[in-house]
Amino acid sequence: xxxxxxxxxxxxxIRLRYNERVRIKFINQTMMTHPMHLxxxxxxxxxxxxxxxxxxxxxxxxxGETVYFDLTADAxxxxxxxxxxxxxxxxxxxxxxxxxxxxxxTLAPQTGGGDA
Numbered sequence: 001x002x003x004x005x006x007x008x009x010x011x012x013x014i015r016l017r018y019n020e021r022v023r024i025k026f027i028n029q030t031m032m033t034h035p036m037h038l039x040x041x042x043x044x045x046x047x048x049x050x051x052x053x054x055x056x057x058x059x060x061x062x063x064g065e066t067v068y069f070d071l072t073a074d075a076x077x078x079x080x081x082x083x084x085x086x087x088x089x090x091x092x093x094x095x096x097x098x099x100x101x102x103x104x105x106t107l108a109p110q111t112g113g114g115d116a
Contacts, residue, residue: 001083007092014095016073017085021035021105025068028061035084038097040077043069058084073099 001007002099016022024043029036044053046068053070061067077097084091 001088001091001093003093003095008094008096009092011095013078016071016097016099018073018076020073020099020100022069022073023068024070025066026059026061027066028063029053031063032085032088033060033062034088034093037084038071038079038081040070040075040079041073041097043071045069048114065103075099076101 003011021048026034026036035058041059043059045056045059046053056069059067059069060080079097079099081095081097082089083094
């Protein structure tokens with residue numbers, strides 16, 4: 001089993017910055033349903049109902065189905081992203097998601113501007 005045609009042992013982690021918002025597309029080209037689970041974050045399921053997007057920890061993707069969800073990376077750290085079927089996870093349907101801290105804002109030094 002794999003994600004993006006790569007099993008876990010061959011794949012680089014998915015890297016996001018804190019508060020980065022991304023859209024993820026799942027295409028299930030297998031004959032089995034995959035309950036995909038992301039630790040530490042909510043997945044906002046695009047269900048075609050406009051701005052009403054249910055927040056889920058697990059999204060089941062049926063055979064032949066394409067599913068979109070939005071993710072806001074709002075928890076810094078390393079998180080597991082995997083199929084909840086143990087055999088699928090153990091054989092490669094797993095990714096590490098790394099949420100890195102946002103870069104520190106740097107301010108230009110202030111000069112002058114005081115009362116003279």
